[in-house]
Amino acid sequence: MAKNKNNQAIWNSRIKKNASSLFQKVGNSIDIDKRLYKEDIQGSIAHVEMLFKQKIISFKIKNKIIYGLTKIDKEIAKNKFEFNKKYEDIHMNIEKRLFQIIGEEAGYVHTARSRNDQVITDFKIWMKNSTKEINTNIDKVIKSTIKLAEKNVETIMPGFTHLKNAQAISFAHYLMSYVEMFNRDKKEIF
Numbered sequence: 001m002a003k004n005k006n007n008q009a010i011w012n013s014r015i016k017k018n019a020s021s022l023f024q025k026v027g028n029s030i031d032i033d034k035r036l037y038k039e040d041i042q043g044s045i046a047h048v049e050m051l052f053k054q055k056i057i058s059f060k061i062k063n064k065i066i067y068g069l070t071k072i073d074k075e076i077a078k079n080k081f082e083f084n085k086k087y088e089d090i091h092m093n094i095e096k097r098l099f100q101i102i103g104e105e106a107g108y109v110h111t112a113r114s115r116n117d118q119v120i121t122d123f124k125i126w127m128k129n130s131t132k133e134i135n136t137n138i139d140k141v142i143k144s145t146i147k148l149a150e151k152n153v154e155t156i157m158p159g160f161t162h163l164k165n166a167q168a169i170s171f172a173h174y175l176m177s178y179v180e181m182f183n184r185d186k187k188e189i190f
C-alpha cells in the first residue's frame with residue numbers, strides 16, 4: 001500500500017509552509033475532543049469490520065487494525081497514551097499511533113470513509129452514550145424525589161401562581177410536579 005498522504009495535519013495538505021503556533025492553536029481541538037477516543041475507536045473497528053465483510057480488506061489486515069486500535073484504547077485508559085497537539089485532533093492522534101503499531105496497513109482505516117464521516121459518527125455515538133448517562137441520572141433524581149414526596153404528603157406549603165401565593169398544597173404535590181417535568185425531559189431527549 002502506498003504511504004497515506006493524508007496522515008498529516010489537515011492544513012499541511014494544501015499549505016506548504018510551516019503553520020504558525022497561533023494557527024496551530026486555533027486549528028487544534030485535541031484538548032476538547034480527546035474525550036471521544038472510545039467512540040473514535042469503536043467507530044473505526046465497526047468500519048474495518050464492514051470493510052472485511054464487503055471483501056475490501058483481508059482477514060489479516062482487519063485483525064491487525066483491530067489489534068492496534070484495541071492496544072491504543074488500553075493505552076489511553078491507562079494514561080499511557082501521549083496526546084500530541086501537533087496532530088490536531090483525536091482522529092489524527094489515534095491514526096498516528098496506529099501507524100506506529102501496525103505500519104502501513106493503518107491507512108486502510110480511511111478506505112470508503114472521509115474524515116467528516118468519522119467526526120459525525122464519533123459525535124453521534126458520544127451523544128447517544130451521554131444521553132443514556134443523563135437519563136440514568138434523571139432516573140436517580142426522580143426516585144429520590146418520589147421518596148421525599150412520600151415522606152411529605154402531610155407537609156403543607158403555599159402554592160404559587162405567577163410568583164404569587166395561591167392555594168395551600170402538600171409539599172409532596174409540589175415535588176411530584178418536578179417528577180412530571182423530569183419525565184417530560186426524558187421523553188424530549190430521545
